[in-house]
Amino acid sequence: MITRVKIRKLVQFWPLFALGLIALIVLLPGVFTTKDPYSLDVINRLQPPSWEHFFGTDEGGRDIFSRVVYGSRITIGSAVLIVSISATAGILLGAIAGWFGGRIDGFLMRVLDVFLAFPYLVLAMALAASIGRNMGSAILALTLVWWPSYARMVRGQVLSIKNELHVKVSKTFVTSARQMLLWHIIPHTRRTIIARVTLDIGYVIIAITGLSFLGLGAQNPSPEWGLLIANARPYVLVGWWYSVFPGLVLVLIVSLIVAVGDKLSKETSW
Numbered sequence: 001m002i003t004r005v006k007i008r009k010l011v012q013f014w015p016l017f018a019l020g021l022i023a024l025i026v027l028l029p030g031v032f033t034t035k036d037p038y039s040l041d042v043i044n045r046l047q048p049p050s051w052e053h054f055f056g057t058d059e060g061g062r063d064i065f066s067r068v069v070y071g072s073r074i075t076i077g078s079a080v081l082i083v084s085i086s087a088t089a090g091i092l093l094g095a096i097a098g099w100f101g102g103r104i105d106g107f108l109m110r111v112l113d114v115f116l117a118f119p120y121l122v123l124a125m126a127l128a129a130s131i132g133r134n135m136g137s138a139i140l141a142l143t144l145v146w147w148p149s150y151a152r153m154v155r156g157q158v159l160s161i162k163n164e165l166h167v168k169v170s171k172t173f174v175t176s177a178r179q180m181l182l183w184h185i186i187p188h189t190r191r192t193i194i195a196r197v198t199l200d201i202g203y204v205i206i207a208i209t210g211l212s213f214l215g216l217g218a219q220n221p222s223p224e225w226g227l228l229i230a231n232a233r234p235y236v237l238v239g240w241w242y243s244v245f246p247g248l249v250l251v252l253i254v255s256l257i258v259a260v261g262d263k264l265s266k267e268t269s270w
Helices: 004-012 014-027 064-100 102-116 120-131 135-161 165-171 177-213 225-235 240-267
Strands: none
Touching (some): 014 240, 064 135, 064 177, 135 177, 177 225, 177 240
């Protein structure tokens, strides 16, 4: 029999269930829809939502639900890739700057100041436009503007941790700088980094859909969410479902991921 205590324990694990469901959609979109997201059916163009087409069809008769499901692999997958690369680069450079200090720290901090001096989305738009209007350029641009925040965060933590007793004791055993960072410094930033990474995935999803919406990211016929919403603009009055459902899914997924990140941040705030 399920008791209140068991229900409360299950509720505590809702972030894991949420992330697991999102991962399942991204990795196995075919489980949720059997329709081809690229298959044209002009006869059934701009059909309203029905049992056959849950989110209706677009101007080419393509099933919007299947395009949203398969588009999650592009949008969420790209966001995860951007945050993973940014976090890895930021952690390594921030740890090196905080540990060694001196000229290395000064040089890296000046580089960070250059990136952080501009609003990240404006700088990403400029970089994506100069590199090329495609998804690869958008991913590269957002990666370049996202890693400095991780570097600064980790640098500050390293400056604090390296003065703790366990680190000073390790130095007496002539431990190398590499071992000190990998064994005694970076592991102590793990909780904060995990919370920050989860939170940032939601923000990066918004950023990458914004670039695609402006024509600087994914290009047709890609089912990327930002591009779907951009393509729906001319049909707002004749096909409200075209923009509403992709927009609702985007808001729901981002809100869910940010809520998970916020919960992790509160649990690791100590």
